[in-house]
Amino acid sequence: MSVAAISTDIVPDAPLAFTGNNGVFRRLVTRGALLELITFGFYRFWLTTDIRRHLWSHTEIDGDALEYIGRAGELLVGFLIAITVLGPLFLAYFVLGLEFERYKAFASLPLYLLLLAFGQFAAYRARRYRLTRTVWRGVRFWMTGSGWSYAARSVLWWLVLVPSFGFAYPWRSAALERYKLRHTLYGRLPGRFEATGWQLFKRVWWVWLLGLLPWLLLFGGFVAAFSTTGGGGQRPPPFGATPGSGMVAGFAIVLGCLGLVALPFLHAVRRAKEWAWWTAGIRFGNIAVACRLRPGGLIGTYWKLIGFGLAVFLGYAAAAAGFTVVLHSPAPVGGPFEMLLHGRLPVWGFAAYLAMYLILGIALGVLARIYTLQRIWQRVVAACAVIHIAEAADVAAAGDTVSAFGEGLADGLDFGL
């Protein structure tokens, strides 16, 4: 059954709905961020659990809401177990890195790849934890497969991706999603992934090229500018010493900067197409998902994120500048910390700078969670519908829970929800 056939011929019979309230989520995340600050970050396990519970329980498939049955305590335990593994690993990484650095500056690359593999292993296991804690109609999702196998594939594809400047990304995504979904099951119903890399490539190649363009323009422009200005000596300047080449360089730079403004649009379009492609490729038995997400559907979300982020930054800059003026301090020497050491800054002044910086960090974190997580979830879910949901009417339960080890690793390696 091809993807195109699904979206035009068959009418979806079960809408997906997101019933969550933006304000409720915003309050949840803001409160959570403040608590994270007070508890030195320990609250993150509870916050993550609460966020997932909110998102899951407000997502309804055919009228029945998903349920997240994970608990913060599991995340905490997973994290503690992960530390006992990561501790020695990081130590070994540091010592080995030191040793290799002596021979070649870039000999630490293999070690970086190893860490990357570890990260992918953690991501697979974390996904497994999350899936086994996802219940719909009393039946659990679960996963088979091996985290290391996935990690190996991921790293091999990465080795293809980098030399190709991202060209191979669609095929990499398809291959990894195929592996993940082949090993995903709902009860006794196995999943698979039927979209191909070529399909994704057809939709996003122009976005990718347009995204490269500003960088190429900027790079070319700067190179040209420096060659014309510096070309007075022995070597002849590449553009010839014509007055027009300086203008061309300047023009390229300006175009490049304008192009940078377009990047969020391009990113939003690319993400929307990726979501549409991915959801259309999911199969559980004969059940499929149809996604009506328009390519421009996520643009508003990303621009709001940028807009609010900029506003927060400007607010912080204004506050910090105003504060400096109020303190009547002379031209600052070094950062606030050096000034404190040299006795030029009263302790309360330093505390105020610290507080402003912390608020900045919290605000940006909250914005990121709201816009890159919840809003996107909301839009994608609202645009999707399930086909042949009748197949899910009587799926036998299967599958066991797994520990939150992967989540702990992901947390220790600093990435994840």
Added chain:
Amino acid sequence: MFFDGRSSRRRTVALTFGDRLLIADIDAPGGPLASWPYDAIRRVDGAAGAMRLACTTAPPLARLELRDPAIRADILRRCPALDGPGSTSAVSVSRIVSASLAAAAAILAMVWFGMPLLADRLAVVLPYAWERPLGDAVDTRVRALFGAACEDPAGAAALHKLVGRLQEAARLPIAPEPVVLRSNVPNAFALPGGRVYVLAGLLDKSQSPDELAAVLSHELGHVANRDGLRRLLREGGTSFLVGLLFGDVTGSGTVLMTGRLVLSASHSRAAESDADAFAVKVMHSLGRPAAPMGALLQRITGSGEDGIPSILRDHPLTPDRMAMLEADDTPATGPALLAAAEWQALKRMCSG
């Protein structure tokens, strides 16, 4: 609506409130599907507008969904432990906060007291040979930062002679390897593994071999006490532990890093006075006074250029240090460390 936790089949059920909750399928006559004791019923996350219940004695994923307000009121009345263990009741935030603060305090105490102790013990035990890779690793970067080495043979010979005299008195387990780098920052430092760097700026500002020798023996004191390794272990260990345990949350990380910097500044004062004592000891065993170091440092302070990372950034000239150095203005009892010609060669080393 009932899901029995064994398959995804959705059943419409009728409820009977006997001495247990009886759940019977409307469409399938016969015995009840399940009977749930009231005190085992728990509330779990459901859709808005529906109360979703689970039961601790039933299959773990069995769910009952109620939308009728009257039935919900009934449940609320009859089930004493709806939000007990196994439900998704709100966790007590104050308990989490107090537990986190306690854990954080315990970890920080361990780090504040335990890490320096551990670093000290470890630094003494680790063989000197292990410091070499550390010094080597930083060497290229130091040279990139402070310029190329000054290669004048006469100056190099003078420097080696000076350091050789110091090594006779200091008797370090690793022979120090001094290098002069072409930077006009007035500073000198020693890295783990015995590498000693003198920057041309310090050569310019010093006016006698005693001054330079005193500063160099201070740096050699750091090497002897393995301060570089100790500091690396302490700070590296601290930031490693803290980063691992507290995660990468913005905010708490910054607060902790600030504290860590303050911690390392206070600890290094002890290392500084130890290195000063070492310098005094070495100079005295060579029969020279250590006070000239104070004069040199004062000269550098007097130049008044505040932004430069002079030697004072790392070794502030506190009143105590100044007093200690001035008190050591004893006349020289030993031979001069360098002949006048050698001193001139050394001073001129980087002007080529």
